[in-house]
Amino acid sequence: MTARPRYVYLGPSGTFTEAALLAMTVGSEIEAIAVVDVPAALSAVRAGEADHAAVAIENTVEGGVTATLDSLAEGAPLVIQGEVVLPVEFELVAREPISLDAIERITAHSHAWAQVRRWAHATVPQAVFVPASSNAAGALAVAASEPVGGIPVDAALAPPGTAERLGLHKVLEHVADNPHAATRFVRIGRPGEVPAPTGSDKTTLTVHLPTDRSGALLEMLEQFAARGVNLSRIESRPRWDHPGEYSFSIDALGHIAEERIADALMGLYRTCPLVVFQGSYPAAGAASADVQGHMTDQAFADARAWVAHLRNGHHSA
Amino acid sequence: MTARPRYVYLGPSGTFTEAALLAMTVGSEIEAIAVVDVPAALSAVRAGEADHAAVAIENTVEGGVTATLDSLAEGAPLVIQGEVVLPVEFELVAREPISLDAIERITAHSHAWAQVRRWAHATVPQAVFVPASSNAAGALAVAASEPVGGIPVDAALAPPGTAERLGLHKVLEHVADNPHAATRFVRIGRPGEVPAPTGSDKTTLTVHLPTDRSGALLEMLEQFAARGVNLSRIESRPRWDHPGEYSFSIDALGHIAEERIADALMGLYRTCPLVVFQGSYPAAGAASADVQGHMTDQAFADARAWVAHLRNGHHSA
């Protein structure tokens, strides 16, 4: 019998999402369960079959963004409880040692291939791409010497660690077109205790606007600007069921326990048709929220005290 | 021995300010004391020699605006406790009945003359203007058959009621170039209990900006706009002692006891070098503040409850 938290992730074993899950839970005993897609992962958490899900949310090699954002916004509420950012890079793995110019066919998920095309053109120009249903499936086919979609393959591109895990030969590592490319993964859970603020946090929101007027967007953003809150991500999604209306997915730098975030949330709540709070959690990296002096909790407390003083008929010194 | 409140006003007896004072205090027993100028009036209140001052503050026939705003902003704090708006119109008064075309010289304060020039050009084109130190002084000179600045005069322009008060002949009434012209007068007092909100109130503020960038002004105004607060007056005054910096005198529609005004004040307090609260008081006329649904006190309370709920790890329904 176990009290280990149960995590679901986009499988099979060997995906980038699994690597992110390991990074999120370093030093903890967990139970990891692979599922077939992001909606399945979130459903498992909603249903109580899992405690948490690890899913990609931004600029991904595995196509998770749209699916994750859509799935988060629909159904019973879920919140983000943490994030990790992993570089986008691959291993080139084969069953036996093989020289680069002997490789005729390489398998991988099509998204992975899109991320290494310049490398492929320069390094293995003769190689033909054979799409696999996932990077992990491609690597398993190589390990089993099985064809992919009926076509024999010589090598696979897969996440770091795959060669060691499957007992394959690592032909090349650090394969990537863009050394700065990265994917952001988040830990999802059911609403409950909000993680304590760390001084470097993010708050994720979904906000609806009633119109496509740029003025409406300006007014929504003024709710952040008037409190000195910066945004690290904003994406509009058309509301297909309400033509001309938009849903915005936003990451704001700061924590709901901070006055400036709470104040901005209150402003949005009053002025927008819908605001969904999707969590405050520690930001990956050391990026501080860079709070200006007049936006600190102390500044808010001072301002509140000043107005209370005035309301009682007193005057500021 | 008396408990009547003492009011100071710009004298002598017979000025528009006295008329405003009477309008402000209809039905009350008061003691009215004429003073020589607006700074003297405000000093008397600051020193406790008077309880209130009645002074012109906007678009005046007696030149009060600049003096009033400057005097309010400097020295011990004073607050505005009420306002009245009076039309700008005059009586033409003489010692004896006189036909309009027999009038050779008319006296008045030069500001009054400026307000009736078109009338004079059309009605008494032959008349020469003789400047008096105040409208009341001009009327008194007419009553006493004394010259003004050494020049004999036939008639005077003075506030409504002057003929009756001084036993003069009313040659013409409702003299005005612009039937819409009006002057706003305010009742000034020392800080103390703020008048209760009526649903149609104004709040007067002085706010300093640290720079002349139009962006800085935009940011200041966003503090109002983000709370749906409208302004009925905004005036910039250069801070002569701080070149390139500005002081703004602002009338906002609403009362400090209302959440949206309090919230805007808190935002200003946090972001501007100086904010001086100069009173919340009933607005003259029936002009309502036109509060949008999401800016009511109830909307603020709902938003606050929602954030408190989220901070505790719950979720909105």
Place this chain on the structure above:
Amino acid sequence: MTARPRYVYLGPSGTFTEAALLAMTVGSEIEAIAVVDVPAALSAVRAGEADHAAVAIENTVEGGVTATLDSLAEGAPLVIQGEVVLPVEFELVAREPISLDAIERITAHSHAWAQVRRWAHATVPQAVFVPASSNAAGALAVAASEPVGGIPVDAALAPPGTAERLGLHKVLEHVADNPHAATRFVRIGRPGEVPAPTGSDKTTLTVHLPTDRSGALLEMLEQFAARGVNLSRIESRPRWDHPGEYSFSIDALGHIAEERIADALMGLYRTCPLVVFQGSYPAAGAASADVQGHMTDQAFADARAWVAHLRNGHHSA
């Protein structure tokens, strides 16, 4: 020898992208060439091997968004020349007639499966999902009675028209969880003549901001709002190579031939580190840009004439 324009699209034959390509080119003789992914499609156009590419750009079932936006923004300039929006719905196809409760395994691309999960749970709860590398590959496997990833399958989910094209049995049509779900596809080409304005156009831009301050975003959006330009899409992308900086992908309603769009573009050009124009083209659907009276070309011409008049020392009537 042929003058037919050459189009590349995300293949194989039978994808939603092919359906979009057909919708874009109704009534035209074209040559259609399937490629393996979006970067390959854009590269072919850049290299002159094709005249146009048809690619998904928003809310896709085939994962095109991120790849398309990234690929558009990098490399030799390409422009969008048109768009179509297709509903997201599928056919359930099998080799022989089969009752729904006899289906044990269904294949499809994992993105397609994510779009029909609720339908599957309600209609074929017993069915297991077998991921294919594309919807078309899954349907072909069904047609050939071949296993997918080594697993035999009974049916496939594929775009409308697949059964007829491959001679399969159509078990069910209009399969979709969300009747409003849709995908936006665009026609890409090399810069050249801009399509003439139709009165209902879009302009796509990539704009860099030098900082993550919400104030910087506000200032950028004011360039649109000050000209009455509305946005139908805005997405921020972190610039992984410039931490803390952001790239925005924007669809504005209007055409560069219109003054208000040209004026907004000039404002962005002056104030943002980078602005990339990615095309003005007819918007799908009848959605008009809803130009306010003071934002028409005539209003801009009038304003320009007025200022020219003033500069010459004249005065407006």
Place this chain on the structure above:
Amino acid sequence: MTARPRYVYLGPSGTFTEAALLAMTVGSEIEAIAVVDVPAALSAVRAGEADHAAVAIENTVEGGVTATLDSLAEGAPLVIQGEVVLPVEFELVAREPISLDAIERITAHSHAWAQVRRWAHATVPQAVFVPASSNAAGALAVAASEPVGGIPVDAALAPPGTAERLGLHKVLEHVADNPHAATRFVRIGRPGEVPAPTGSDKTTLTVHLPTDRSGALLEMLEQFAARGVNLSRIESRPRWDHPGEYSFSIDALGHIAEERIADALMGLYRTCPLVVFQGSYPAAGAASADVQGHMTDQAFADARAWVAHLRNGHHSA
């Protein structure tokens, strides 16, 4: 016969306005004509009886602001062609040498007295104030040993230079409560050639807004902010004839010959019910407009060329 330009100013001789007129016309042969008030001065220019008027416009000791702004906004168009800023300070003058503590009564215009009250309280606490119809009239009465309003006076407060001009004794100079106080005077003329830009200019405007919503004011100010135009003065005036509507009097830093000012004017012209251009002219003092790099004429020309290039189907390098 003469070609000297004719100037009207608020007389009599010896006013601050006359001093400002002299400062404006140093080194020029002019004809100076005193008039009784600001509307008379502007009427003379409108009627062609004078070429220019010198009038106070901001923070004045002589009450000119409201009258000037009102008179400028009504009637045939006039423009501002230049400005000077004079410190607010006075001479204390008497017919014979007199010690300060022997002065029993001082005359001056009530506005002047308001500016020296603290000095009077500290320096001549025994002196009683006798209001004159103007500072010049008070000084003339002292010179002629005549009473003011029937009251004998010992000394007068008057603008610098009065003692020398009238052959009076200068009891004290540099009399002022606030060493930073100053008045801004402008040179008014009929529309015609706009003065050439100097790199440090102002543009004066009257702008109407259709509503008292703070959002409407924000949108108007965005027309300036979006072009990097700063304001050195903004004043709202209620439109008494249109309750709830406002007229704004604005000084913007820059010249209509500059692109950023012209562009902001065009934006205002398109979006506001009324915009009146009241002149571009050299600013007093060395205050530069501090034009940011992306707001220079060159930046506007570059942006225009870029859009023209794109409209022709080309692409930026």
